[in-house]
Amino acid sequence: MSTQTPHADQHFIHALLHNDVQAVEEIYRRFGPRVKQYVTQNSGTADDAADIFQESLVDIYNQARYKNLVLTCPFEPFLLLVCKRKWLNELKKKGRQGVTKELDEQFNLGEDSFHDAEKTWADNEKARLFKAMLEKMGERCQEIIRWSLTDKPQEEIASKLGVTYGYLRKKKSECMASLISAIKENVSKWGLT
Numbered sequence: 001m002s003t004q005t006p007h008a009d010q011h012f013i014h015a016l017l018h019n020d021v022q023a024v025e026e027i028y029r030r031f032g033p034r035v036k037q038y039v040t041q042n043s044g045t046a047d048d049a050a051d052i053f054q055e056s057l058v059d060i061y062n063q064a065r066y067k068n069l070v071l072t073c074p075f076e077p078f079l080l081l082v083c084k085r086k087w088l089n090e091l092k093k094k095g096r097q098g099v100t101k102e103l104d105e106q107f108n109l110g111e112d113s114f115h116d117a118e119k120t121w122a123d124n125e126k127a128r129l130f131k132a133m134l135e136k137m138g139e140r141c142q143e144i145i146r147w148s149l150t151d152k153p154q155e156e157i158a159s160k161l162g163v164t165y166g167y168l169r170k171k172k173s174e175c176m177a178s179l180i181s182a183i184k185e186n187v188s189k190w191g192l193t
Contacts (some may be wrong), residue, residue, distance in 0.1 A: 009075035014059045029056070031076055035083045043091060052090065058084040069124055133182040141175035148172055 015023030032053055039049035059082055062067040071078060106139055147157045158168040 005072075007071045007073055007075075009073075009169075010071045012075040013060065013064045013069060013071055016057060017064050027075075027079075028053075031079055038080070038083065039087055042087065044087065048087075048090070052086050056086055059086070063124060067124060067128055069136050076167065083116060128187060130179075133179055133186060135163050136182065137175065137179060140171070141178065144168065144172050145179060148176075 012023065012027055014020070015027070032050075035053045035056075036046055036049040039052055040046060044052075056079060056108065060079065134145060137145075141162065144157075145160065148154075150157075152160075154168060155165055158165045161168065163171070
């Protein structure tokens with residue numbers, strides 16, 4: 001679960017969530033041409049680019065609304081990464097020629113920007129995996145792990161849960177082992193490494 005400070009570009013995420021017309025228009029104006037250039041130089045049309053751009057914004061909106069996306073890198077490389085992944089999936093589905101130019105090569109944004117975007121994407125996916133696996137656990141394990149993620153002392157948590165400190169430690173250890181095992185089993189299914 002990411003505890004990093006949101007990037008200043010988080011305002012773009014806020015704009016999507018709250019349908020801030022001016023800010024959304026800025027997103028289209030500033031970033032749309034780059035996505036169009038990328039898609040059209042990689043076996044796509046202007047219409048394909050518009051679809052990919054729109055679908056990517058919807059995906060980002062959904063991540064923000066339902067998965068509490070926190071942007072820890074600039075918005076542009078994150079958006080371009082989402083668009084690139086979407087376009088690559090589209091090419092695979094249609095059996096078209098692959099990508100001929102890499103995103104960072106095309107836009108000269110720098111390796112760090114794309115690394116940060118990849119990390120933001122991965123952190124959010126890992127948080128989703130953690131939450132999904134936690135929700136599959138028994139109610140008692142969920143309760144113990146959720147309480148353990150707070151800053152409260154273990155003795156206080158044991159008291160709130162009506163168990164002994166020793167029981168809490170033992171059960172927490174068992175629950176965490178089960179959670180870690182479930183996460184490890186599902187990492188490849190979620191496309192994470």
